[in-house]
Amino acid sequence: MITRRNFLRSALAGAAGLALPITALELLGPRRLRAERYDSSGVRWVFLVDTYKCVGCGLCVKACKQENEIPYDANVTRTWVERYVLTRDNRLFADSPKGARDGFITSRIDLGQGRYQDIKKEDIKKAFFVPKLCNQCENPPCVQVCPVGATYQAADGVVLVDRKWCIGCGYCIMACPYGVRFFHPNYHVAEKCNFCYHRITRGMKSACVDACPFGARQIGNIKDPDDPVTKVIMTERVAVLKEEYGTKPQVYYLGLSKEVR
Amino acid sequence: MGSHVLRPLFVVVGLVALVLIARIFVVPEDFGVGARGYMYGWHRPGNEEDWKNFTVKYRTAEYCNGCHADKYTSIGQSAHAAISCENCHGPAGEHPSDPPKLAIDRSREQCLRCHYPLPYAASGRGGIRGVDPGQHNPGVECSACHNPHHPSLEGLK
Amino acid sequence: MVHGEAWTLKELFTYPNEYIYWSIQIVMYPFMTGLVAGAFVLSSLYHVFGIKKLKDMARFSLVFSFALLFVAPMPLLFHLQQPLRGLYVFMTPHFTSAIAAFGIVFSTYGAIVASELWFVYRRHFVEAALPLKEKSGKSPVEWFTYLVFCALTLGVYDVSEKSLEKDEKAVKVLAAAGIPVALFLHGYAGFIFGSVKANALWMTPLMPVIFIMSAIVSGIALCMFTYIVAMELRKLFSASRRRAAFRALPADHSPAHQGRSLQGAEPGVIQITSRYLLLFLVAAISLELLDLIFRGYTAVKSWDVLRSVIYGKDFISIFILQYGLGNLVPLILFLMPGLTVRRALLGTLLVLFGVFMMRWNVVIGGQAFSLTFAGYMHYHLPIIPHDYETFKEGLAGALTVGLMPFPLFWVMSKIFPVFDSGGRHE
Numbered sequence: 001m002i003t004r005r006n007f008l009r010s011a012l013a014g015a016a017g018l019a020l021p022i023t024a025l026e027l028l029g030p031r032r033l034r035a036e037r038y039d040s041s042g043v044r045w046v047f048l049v050d051t052y053k054c055v056g057c058g059l060c061v062k063a064c065k066q067e068n069e070i071p072y073d074a075n076v077t078r079t080w081v082e083r084y085v086l087t088r089d090n091r092l093f094a095d096s097p098k099g100a101r102d103g104f105i106t107s108r109i110d111l112g113q114g115r116y117q118d119i120k121k122e123d124i125k126k127a128f129f130v131p132k133l134c135n136q137c138e139n140p141p142c143v144q145v146c147p148v149g150a151t152y153q154a155a156d157g158v159v160l161v162d163r164k165w166c167i168g169c170g171y172c173i174m175a176c177p178y179g180v181r182f183f184h185p186n187y188h189v190a191e192k193c194n195f196c197y198h199r200i201t202r203g204m205k206s207a208c209v210d211a212c213p214f215g216a217r218q219i220g221n222i223k224d225p226d227d228p229v230t231k232v233i234m235t236e237r238v239a240v241l242k243e244e245y246g247t248k249p250q251v252y253y254l255g256l257s258k259e260v261r
Numbered sequence: 262m263g264s265h266v267l268r269p270l271f272v273v274v275g276l277v278a279l280v281l282i283a284r285i286f287v288v289p290e291d292f293g294v295g296a297r298g299y300m301y302g303w304h305r306p307g308n309e310e311d312w313k314n315f316t317v318k319y320r321t322a323e324y325c326n327g328c329h330a331d332k333y334t335s336i337g338q339s340a341h342a343a344i345s346c347e348n349c350h351g352p353a354g355e356h357p358s359d360p361p362k363l364a365i366d367r368s369r370e371q372c373l374r375c376h377y378p379l380p381y382a383a384s385g386r387g388g389i390r391g392v393d394p395g396q397h398n399p400g401v402e403c404s405a406c407h408n409p410h411h412p413s414l415e416g417l418k
Numbered sequence: 419m420v421h422g423e424a425w426t427l428k429e430l431f432t433y434p435n436e437y438i439y440w441s442i443q444i445v446m447y448p449f450m451t452g453l454v455a456g457a458f459v460l461s462s463l464y465h466v467f468g469i470k471k472l473k474d475m476a477r478f479s480l481v482f483s484f485a486l487l488f489v490a491p492m493p494l495l496f497h498l499q500q501p502l503r504g505l506y507v508f509m510t511p512h513f514t515s516a517i518a519a520f521g522i523v524f525s526t527y528g529a530i531v532a533s534e535l536w537f538v539y540r541r542h543f544v545e546a547a548l549p550l551k552e553k554s555g556k557s558p559v560e561w562f563t564y565l566v567f568c569a570l571t572l573g574v575y576d577v578s579e580k581s582l583e584k585d586e587k588a589v590k591v592l593a594a595a596g597i598p599v600a601l602f603l604h605g606y607a608g609f610i611f612g613s614v615k616a617n618a619l620w621m622t623p624l625m626p627v628i629f630i631m632s633a634i635v636s637g638i639a640l641c642m643f644t645y646i647v648a649m650e651l652r653k654l655f656s657a658s659r660r661r662a663a664f665r666a667l668p669a670d671h672s673p674a675h676q677g678r679s680l681q682g683a684e685p686g687v688i689q690i691t692s693r694y695l696l697l698f699l700v701a702a703i704s705l706e707l708l709d710l711i712f713r714g715y716t717a718v719k720s721w722d723v724l725r726s727v728i729y730g731k732d733f734i735s736i737f738i739l740q741y742g743l744g745n746l747v748p749l750i751l752f753l754m755p756g757l758t759v760r761r762a763l764l765g766t767l768l769v770l771f772g773v774f775m776m777r778w779n780v781v782i783g784g785q786a787f788s789l790t791f792a793g794y795m796h797y798h799l800p801i802i803p804h805d806y807e808t809f810k811e812g813l814a815g816a817l818t819v820g821l822m823p824f825p826l827f828w829v830m831s832k833i834f835p836v837f838d839s840g841g842r843h844e
Contacts, residue, residue, distance in 0.1 A: 055385045067352065096431075105394075124380060143297075148518070149510045164305075164311075166500065173435075177615070178433075179435050183422070183439070201313045207318075214343065261791060269532065283505075
């Protein structure tokens with residue numbers, strides 16, 4: 001017979017029985033407690049791109065590839081620059097040949113598969129360049145889907161990939177709405193921009209920031225109120241890419257246009 | 262003889278135990294939950310150090326200034342002041358020990374990165390003086406006539 | 419060369435790092451997993467719900483499910499860039515990832531199927547091991563067989579009525595427990611895709627349910643197919659053996675001997691199984707169409723590019739091959755009165771093809787458009803492999819995975835006899 005006492009007792013036992021395996025899944029232990037002491041040092045890296053200043057020279061891409069040892073001729077890159085050309089009859093053309101490693105030294109738009117489209121000067125209504133790199137999202141979907149903990153977010157917000165632990169399933173590549181990830185041609189593990197982690201943690205700026213002659217790229221610490229980047233983000237009109245995915249990207253853009261994908 | 266029904270369960274328990282033992286040997290000592298919690302911070306902290314120890318190749322113009330102060334100051338006055346040395350001279354690395362001499366990019370394509378005329382009014386590119394590479398002395402290195410360090414017309418060689 | 423570059427053709431505006439990273443092996447993976455789940459559900463219909471007509475099929479599909487179980491992770495391993503690190507999923511699982519669950523769910527499911535098999539075949543193991551135990555002067559082959567079956571008994575030699583009753587009860591419990599796990603196993607494979615918010619085609623909560631339905635469809639279809647083929651082959655073999663016997667002993671032409679001749683696939687079994695196949699097929703199609711209609715009706719940002727892929731670039735593989743040839747034609751074949759074995763065979767083959775095309779259209783179709791929504795990527799399946807990469811992620815790799823279950827099943831049927839010879843088992 002089911003009395004209230006019996007019911008409660010068995011319900012409690014059932015709940016405890018269910019809770020046990022769930023806590024086991026989290027693998028709690030002293031390791032976790034120790035790891036939590038790595039906590040923040042008051043740094044959260046963010047990036048600021050001024051699309052008005054970008055001229056599409058691609059020196060940032062060139063520097064990035066060499067600094068971060070991405071095979072120079074491989075058709076993948078940690079950062080790239082896109083060109084957008086809107087014509088008078090409202091057609092949108094965009095390209096990023098070789099990620100703009102060699103800049104844009106032709107007026108022809110690369111349509112892929114060896115086809116090009118030349119656009120006459122008088123047909124151009126609006127045209128500009130947009131540099132892209134990893135957004136180091138506050139809610140990085142790539143990290144969420146890593147099955148083994150090979151990619152993760154450091155306390156300062158930068159998402160890193162552990163080359164010794166990545167199994168190369170490609171789930172993170174599929175999960176990134178910005179297309180910043182790829183497989184490293186030599187290491188055969190997931191690869192992406194990490195804001196030149198080795199530079200910023202040494203007090204330097206990322207290689208692309210140093211390479212940009214026009215100041216279109218800047219890196220800063222949003223937790224520091226005196227940081228010039230923080231000041232711009234806090235006081236001026238900035239936008240982020242693909243906000244609708246809820247990833248909370250931390251690369252801010254000045255002068256973003258609605259055509260940008 | 263006890264109930265045989267539990268035999269497969271023993272096998273399963275044995276296998277689980279094997280996996281747990283393997284974890285002790287395979288999982289790095291420091292693997293754990295970092296600052297961003299289990300969802301975003303489940304990782305091997307040693308890897309953060311691996312990335313921090315990655316070699317710097319681009320040492321910035323300040324590094325060049327250490328030896329080439331004269332060039333640094335004079336180019337600093339020119340219209341190309343904003344362009345970092347290593348953009349054309351290549352990453353310094355451990356120069357002058359390694360490499361002793363840097364490979365300079367003097368190609369026309371290097372100059373055309375900015376000076377190919379693209380009439381994009383909405384971007385800074387539209388305001389840069391450009392030349393049509395097909396018309397303007399094709400096949401000749403730009404630096405044959407122009408001094409890249411002092412690109413104004415007075416600087417013509 | 420960058421991974422994916424060999425078989426990806428990019429058109430219009432795509433991001434520089436975009437390639438078809440998940441290729442044929444990831445099509446094979448949910449296909450094989452689906453077959454595992456479907457085969458198990460079919461066997462459980464007999465064990466749990468006591469659908470007596472499926473008795474022949476039950477034992478068969480259980481063993482087949484076990485054979486498929488070993489093949490299901492193969493495409494994953496083929497696809498990994500670091501296959502040797504595959505076991506890290508067990509070492510440092512990150513459960514916010516749908517893939518991390520694979521290790522746990524898959525092993526749980528494997529344990530259930532293996533245990534169920536053990537209970538079903540325990541008596542056979544004992545009966546196979548005991549005579550060899552007593553026999554003196556065993557040949558090396560006999561020694562090997564003896565050791566295998568000895569190990570398989572797990573040290574239990576009790577085959578009394580009481581213990582066999584316990585076995586039956588255990589089988590029932592395991593088969594019942596296996597159904598949700600099998601469904602979960604495949605539902606979560608759907609979740610792997612459905613939860614990728616960056617992919618406009620994949621992201622729908624219907625994905626796991628669609629995957630479960632089509633999994634059951636494909637599992638039943640494969641079991642029917644293999645059952646028919648196996649039974650017909652047995653009939654053929656026994657007929658030729660009998661003919662040989664006749665030739666040797668022409669006098670022995672008694673009707674009693676004829677009576678013992680083996681029959682082919684039983685139309686009754688085919689009939690009832692095909693009814694369940696139809697049921698799940700209709701459910702699967704309804705869900706897929708619901709998803710399609712809903713996308714068109716709500717027409718969110720991604721619809722423009724999705725429409726151009728679904729109704730344009732992938733029209734043939736979606737509407738002609740998947741819905742037409744893979745769904746509609748078999749639907750008609752099975753619904754026409756007087757189902758013959760031959761028609762059932764064709765129908766199951768088409769159903770299998772349809773489910774495969776569905777996986778293809780999800781996995782490859784989901785990467786047919788760029789994240790920019792302004793460009794496309796075409797997948798060119800490598801037919802002739804020129805290196806390891808184009809082998810494993812090409813036709814050759816897919817065929818390797820697709821054909822693997824059959825030799826495996828053959829080996830397993832040596833240990834777990836699938837066909838009742840003379841009704842020795844209850």
